[in-house]
Amino acid sequence: MTIDHDDSTDPTRAELSDFVTRWAQLFNDGDLAALDQLYEPGAISVPTAGQPMQGLARSAATAHLRSYGLPLQVDLRHCYAVGDIALLILDWSMTGTTAQGYPLDLHGSATDIVRRNEQNRWRYVIDNPFGTA
Template sequence: MRQNVIDTVSAMTAALERGDIDTVMSFYTDDAVVAFEPGAPVRGEEQLRAGFAAFAAVKPDFRYDNGHEVMLTDDIAVHIAPWTMSGTAPDGTRITQSGLSVATLRHQADDSWKIMLDNPFGARLIA
């Protein structure tokens, strides 16, 4: 099950890199909460789509070079992974960011996993 959680996060990330927002959304529960900015979580399909579209617009290239940690209990998983991202702003400026992704996923009846809480800026609390 641990690998299934990692595969879910990896597939969602790949869809985001392709700019495939419909597929990105398919990896999230209907009541998902996502922090597109540190300390500013949002919910609702419209806000999530807008946030993912903004990320996709920079043509992101995400890396999880330091691995993934997954903690499981029954139908809930916590996925923790340091990440780096490079991309290009609409004005051509190169963008680089990094952070610590902390996501909670719920096991679904069809045996898939869906993300319910997604905070890519978990490291901001570690000063």
């Protein structure tokens, strides 16, 4: 039996692609309050390998990244969903001159976990932008 979870015609992949695009749009627009709504209350982010953050610390790490003033580019490479849980593999980058005036070239391959809630909306459970780093 072959199961292609990366089928571009799969409606779940389309939903997850829209979710990732929405996250990047909110980030690029600087709407951090709306961005926080895309996380479950107990969700973690791992902005530095081995240092997971929750709650206000997670939000502050996102705000710090946004303070560079550079747009985030994202590409959903793979998604694997089982029921209401999905693994996302994303390639992302932020490149240019920061608001502080220095050159920046950040990029990575994220391994993220999202879950569909009771309102049928995807939310981050684990946001791990540097994947296996």
